[in-house]
Amino acid sequence: MTKHIIRPYGDTSGDGKMQISFSLPVSADAVGKEAAALLLKQIGFDDIEICSIRDLGEGFAHFIAYAVTSATVDTAKIKVKVVDTPVMDMEATDAYVRENLGRQITVVGACIESDAHTVGIDAIMNMKGYNHRYGLERYQCFNAINLGAQVPSEDLLQRARAENADVILVSQVVTQKNIHIKNLTRLIELAEAEHLRDKMLFICGGPRISHELAIELGYDAGFGTGTYSTDVASYIAITLAAKAQKP
Amino acid sequence: MLKLDIDPGLTTRARSAAARITQSFTWLFDDYSSLAIERTVLRLLGIDGALPDGKPLPNVIVDHLLSKKALAQGAAIPVANAMLARNLTAQGVADAVGKGELDLTAIPQAPSDQLFAVLDDLSSRMLTHILAQRETREAQFAKFGPRRQPAIYVIVATGNIHEDVVQAKAAASEGADIIAVIRSTAQSLLDYVPYGATTVGFGGTYATQENFRIMRAALDEISEVERRYISLTNYASGLCMPEIAAMGAIERLDLMLNDAMYGILFRDINPKRTLLDQYFSRMINAYAGIEIQTGEDNYLTTSDAVEKAYTVTASQLLNEQFALQSGVKPEKMGLGHAYEIDPGLPNSFAYELAHALLTKELFPDSPVKYMPPTKFASGNIFKTHLMDAMFNFIGQLTHQGVQLLGMMTEAIHTPHLADRSLAIENARYIFTAVQDLDASLCLAPDSFVNRRANQVLAEAVEFLERVAGEGLFQAMAQGEFAEIKRPENGGKGLDGVFRKDARYFNPFLDKLKQELGL
Numbered sequence: 049m050t051k052h053i054i055r056p057y058g059d060t061s062g063d064g065k066m067q068i069s070f071s072l073p074v075s076a077d078a079v080g081k082e083a084a085a086l087l088l089k090q091i092g093f094d095d096i097e098i099c100s101i102r103d104l105g106e107g108f109a110h111f112i113a114y115a116v117t118s119a120t121v122d123t124a125k126i127k128v129k130v131v132d133t134p135v136m137d138m139e140a141t142d143a144y145v146r147e148n149l150g151r152q153i154t155v156v157g158a159c160i161e162s163d164a165h166t167v168g169i170d171a172i173m174n175m176k177g178y179n180h181r182y183g184l185e186r187y188q189c190f191n192a193i194n195l196g197a198q199v200p201s202e203d204l205l206q207r208a209r210a211e212n213a214d215v216i217l218v219s220q221v222v223t224q225k226n227i228h229i230k231n232l233t234r235l236i237e238l239a240e241a242e243h244l245r246d247k248m249l250f251i252c253g254g255p256r257i258s259h260e261l262a263i264e265l266g267y268d269a270g271f272g273t274g275t276y277s278t279d280v281a282s283y284i285a286i287t288l289a290a291k292a293q294k295p
Numbered sequence: 296m297l298k299l300d301i302d303p304g305l306t307t308r309a310r311s312a313a314a315r316i317t318q319s320f321t322w323l324f325d326d327y328s329s330l331a332i333e334r335t336v337l338r339l340l341g342i343d344g345a346l347p348d349g350k351p352l353p354n355v356i357v358d359h360l361l362s363k364k365a366l367a368q369g370a371a372i373p374v375a376n377a378m379l380a381r382n383l384t385a386q387g388v389a390d391a392v393g394k395g396e397l398d399l400t401a402i403p404q405a406p407s408d409q410l411f412a413v414l415d416d417l418s419s420r421m422l423t424h425i426l427a428q429r430e431t432r433e434a435q436f437a438k439f440g441p442r443r444q445p446a447i448y449v450i451v452a453t454g455n456i457h458e459d460v461v462q463a464k465a466a467a468s469e470g471a472d473i474i475a476v477i478r479s480t481a482q483s484l485l486d487y488v489p490y491g492a493t494t495v496g497f498g499g500t501y502a503t504q505e506n507f508r509i510m511r512a513a514l515d516e517i518s519e520v521e522r523r524y525i526s527l528t529n530y531a532s533g534l535c536m537p538e539i540a541a542m543g544a545i546e547r548l549d550l551m552l553n554d555a556m557y558g559i560l561f562r563d564i565n566p567k568r569t570l571l572d573q574y575f576s577r578m579i580n581a582y583a584g585i586e587i588q589t590g591e592d593n594y595l596t597t598s599d600a601v602e603k604a605y606t607v608t609a610s611q612l613l614n615e616q617f618a619l620q621s622g623v624k625p626e627k628m629g630l631g632h633a634y635e636i637d638p639g640l641p642n643s644f645a646y647e648l649a650h651a652l653l654t655k656e657l658f659p660d661s662p663v664k665y666m667p668p669t670k671f672a673s674g675n676i677f678k679t680h681l682m683d684a685m686f687n688f689i690g691q692l693t694h695q696g697v698q699l700l701g702m703m704t705e706a707i708h709t710p711h712l713a714d715r716s717l718a719i720e721n722a723r724y725i726f727t728a729v730q731d732l733d734a735s736l737c738l739a740p741d742s743f744v745n746r747r748a749n750q751v752l753a754e755a756v757e758f759l760e761r762v763a764g765e766g767l768f769q770a771m772a773q774g775e776f777a778e779i780k781r782p783e784n785g786g787k788g789l790d791g792v793f794r795k796d797a798r799y800f801n802p803f804l805d806k807l808k809q810e811l812g813l
Contacts, residue, residue, distance in 0.1 A: 071713045105468035110713040162497040164480040227497045
């Protein structure tokens with residue numbers, strides 16, 4: 049196998065070993081075990097080893113399995129959309145904005161619609177920040193306005209208009225049945241209807257958000273798990289400076 | 296015996312400051328009511344149901360009275376008056392108003408002794424029912440034995456009450472003691488309680504009286520099978536706090552999330568509205584024998600768990616004093632705290648031990664509600680499972696009242712069936728493994744844990760004394776709580792607060808005060 053054609057690694061190159069865990073509406077017995085094995089076989093696994101069956105009650109069972117896949121991936125052919133602006137720390141971002149934009153950037157953030165969980169927006173915006181990275185409120189270059197949770201899209205856009213915002217920052221944390229997609233789509237549609245879409249940067253974030261998904265939904269950028277205030281701040285600073293320098 | 300060496304002078308000062316803060320609201324509790332309180336009175340008088348467009352009848356009547364500028368006397372008297380004049384039941388009156396066939400303000404007022412007699416009869420009947428529910432619960436615990444400590448508390452959150460039932464029964468069969476039905480995330484800001492069974496919602500389904508009834512019936516069934524009384528809980532918070540407390544009392548919920556200040560700080564509900572609503576809600580909870588649970592964990596998801604540990608202690612003390620004002624007994628106060636410490640911090644476990652012991656020792660009779668790691672839970676489910684084990688270790692070691700189990704998929708989705716099962720397995724293993732370990736341990740007198748607990752308490756005292764000096768509303772307006780500024784006349788629901796006039800009458804407020812010795 050060439051180096052860029054890969055397969056899961058257990059303890060030997062190319063062994064294709066994977067760890068799988070799932071539940072089925074079956075009893076935790078020989079029939080259930082066979083059902084789990086057949087399911088994995090249908091997916092295409094070989095050498096299926098169901099190593100744990102746990103009775104979940106009410107006719108359900110939980111399985112943990114190891115199995116081998118013959119599937120391969122060619123990493124040379126992968127193209128992903130990622131935010132590719134360099135990441136600067138707070139001081140560097142502040143200095144960059146002073147030099148390249150020469151004014152404060154207004155960011156209005158919220159956790160919109162049904163979502164009541166501010167963990168994400170707070171991690172990016174609050175003074176304190178998260179994991180040793182200060183939030184946008186502490187940056188000199190940002191006028192950061194955090195509207196908190198369960199903010200209707202209409203209110204967010206209205207406030208952004210009133211503040212003459214440069215950036216709208218939306219967080220979606222807890223989601224079920226893809227409600228985050230519906231919420232994010234609704235915001236963009238409203239923004240377009242109100243002719244705000246092109247006046248501001250629209251950025252979304254959350255554990256189920258990727259840059260690629262964000263672009264697909266009509267946003268400028270998306271930040272998922274493992275990204276911090278520094279990623280968001282750098283992206284905003286560099287993108288707005290680039291826009292401002294365009295003739 | 297694992298025990299802190301707490302400065303008793305600090306404890307006294309902390310309680311006295313908290314009492315000074317909470318006792319300065321008699322003007323609000325005595326002279327004001329809210330739309331939610333009036334709707335609660337109507338529900339307790341036996342009015343239920345909704346219009347075809349979904350608007351609940353209690354809202355229809357309260358809005359009707361409000362539009363006729365006739366709410367200052369409360370909703371009870373106009374309804375009783377219409378019952379007498381038209382020879383209708385309370386529900387009959389509500390139906391007629393709902394159809395637009397009856398104007399409650401166009402009926403001549405009957406003599407007050409007749410009105411009071413009608414309301415006395417109806418309120419006695421409802422209070423008798425609620426008392427019977429309390430006795431049923433007590434009989435069940437007597438029959439099957441008391442709840443384990445810490446009790447195993449898990450959530451169901453499918454968004455469909457019928458699906459929730461399946462998951463709740465599965466969880467009970469694996470060892471859960473308390474089932475929390477998570478409600479739809481947007482419900483706290485609805486100024487009405489939806490009607491009937493619901494199969495929709497996000498992150499949960501609606502708290503409705505029918506959903507309460509369905510889940511309680513299912514848990515009663517599984518309690519018989521498991522020979523263990525399985526408790527049910529939901530949220531009495533948001534703009535309909537007292538209505539939901541009443542529904543919980545009627546349908547025998549056993550615990551309810553009910554924090555005196557949570558709505559103000561974390562949902563931007565008006566401070567006056569919130570304090571007023573919690574005052575009446577907690578009386579209903581107290582009479583129904585419902586254990587309240589408070590939301591101190593929220594302070595730590597917003598702020599740092601070490602730096603702001605004192606805000607948890609301060610909020611616990613305020614919640615305690617507010618609850619006492621409503622007649623809640625200490626053994627029914629499930630004050631909250633949470634294991635939200637940064638797992639990368641050296642000695643994070645020692646910090647948590649200090650915080651957990653401090654809570655336990657400040658509130659020895661409280662079935663403290665201990666919340667799991669969420670802020671530092673990540674997509675690495677294996678790491679989160681391990682953090683949950685450390686959390687369970689502290690819960691058993693310090694004998695917390697209720698362990699709200701952490702889920703390894705906390706940061707990803709509402710729990711799958713297997714996630715909940717693995718969480719229960721984790722808790723049961725740890726609880727058994729360290730069951731009586733605390734009896735063999737003691738803390739060195741000048742140890743880190745002792746110093747830390749005293750430091751947090753001292754910070755809480757300093758904070759509470761400052762707030763007592765400036766007043767709670769003033770302190771909230773300045774952002775002293777949870778780093779969020781909440782002005783007295785800001786937030787949602789202020790227009791639902793009104794001043795009572797001299798004729799105002801709420802039969803339940805008077806009777807509950809009497810029953811609770813307030």
